[in-house]
Amino acid sequence: MPRGGRLPDRHQRALDEHGHKYVIDAQVDEGYVLRESPDLTKAFGRDAPLIVEIGAGAADQIVAHAKENPEINHLAFEVWWPGVASSVARIVREEVENVRMISADAVLALPLMFGPNRKPDEVWTFFPDPWQKARHRKRRLVTPEFAQTVANILPSGGTWRLATDWDDYAWQMRDSIAAVSDFVNPHVGQRIDEDDPGDNGIVGGFAPRWDGRITTRFETRGLNEERRIHDLEVIRA
Numbered sequence: 421m422p423r424g425g426r427l428p429d430r431h432q433r434a435l436d437e438h439g440h441k442y443v444i445d446a447q448v449d450e451g452y453v454l455r456e457s458p459d460l461t462k463a464f465g466r467d468a469p470l471i472v473e474i475g476a477g478a479a480d481q482i483v484a485h486a487k488e489n490p491e492i493n494h495l496a497f498e499v500w501w502p503g504v505a506s507s508v509a510r511i512v513r514e515e516v517e518n519v520r521m522i523s524a525d526a527v528l529a530l531p532l533m534f535g536p537n538r539k540p541d542e543v544w545t546f547f548p549d550p551w552q553k554a555r556h557r558k559r560r561l562v563t564p565e566f567a568q569t570v571a572n573i574l575p576s577g578g579t580w581r582l583a584t585d586w587d588d589y590a591w592q593m594r595d596s597i598a599a600v601s602d603f604v605n606p607h608v609g610q611r612i613d614e615d616d617p618g619d620n621g622i623v624g625g626f627a628p629r630w631d632g633r634i635t636t637r638f639e640t641r642g643l644n645e646e647r648r649i650h651d652l653e654v655i656r657a
């Protein structure tokens with residue numbers, strides 16, 4: 421598994437002492453490609469409803485929710501190893517037993533890990549890397565193809581929640597989801613931005629802030645830099 425540079429001592433210690441429990445021991449090739457689907461029942465020590473967060477960063481959001489909802493299993497995908505290490509330190513500090521990390525590229529791992537026999541109840545994508553320079557936008561995570569991947573793994577009635585502090589990424593998310601007929605957006609036409617280009621003939625479609633979402637450092641940074649926050653909440657038909 422890729423390790424990156426030197427970690428702060430307390431994060432390294434958390435990994436050394438607790439990583440075997442909270443980081444799923446998965447076969448990952450170069451490029452964070454998951455080779456085989458891990459046994460989630462074994463990893464969590466139980467079967468329970470499941471929330472999957474893609475790009476959990478330092479796990480602020482998922483640990484806060486897990487603490488409030490001990491009956492739900494929470495699985496965090498994160499490819500940034502210092503983030504995984506700091507997440508393990510947080511899991512231990514907050515004494516939550518229902519979070520597991522996996523250091524694999526979620527785009528490729530989701531179809532491998534989930535299928536007819538196992539589906540998450542919710543997927544979260546909060547403040548994904550914005551890639552705001554025009555020439556980098558093709559690196560953004562949320563595209564119509566990725567929206568279809570999420571639709572394929574959610575059960576009917578399952579929810580995908582997203583948030584971003586970058587307007588044009590919010591509009592891209594909204595349009596990517598609208599391109600997938602498997603999703604119902606209960607907030608169609610709501611919260612229209614006056615400068616929304618509506619390139620695909622759609623404007624608005626944003627949800628009120630979900631009250632289960634805490635303010636992470638990425639949201640704080642966006643607010644400090646006077647960016648608007650957009651939330652999306654869509655349901656798998």
Ligand SMILES: C[S@@+](CC[C@H](N)C(=O)[O-])C[C@H]1O[C@@H](n2cnc3c(N)ncnc32)[C@H](O)[C@@H]1O
Nearest residue numbers: 475476477497498499500525526546547549636
């Ligand atoms: C800007 S951070 C946001 C973290 C967190 N969601 C929050 O709001 O605090 C986005 C994270 O997504 C991770 N990431 C990006 N693409 C990913 C992928 N394909 N699979 C797993 N993690 C990914 C990055 O390493 C980064 O830590």
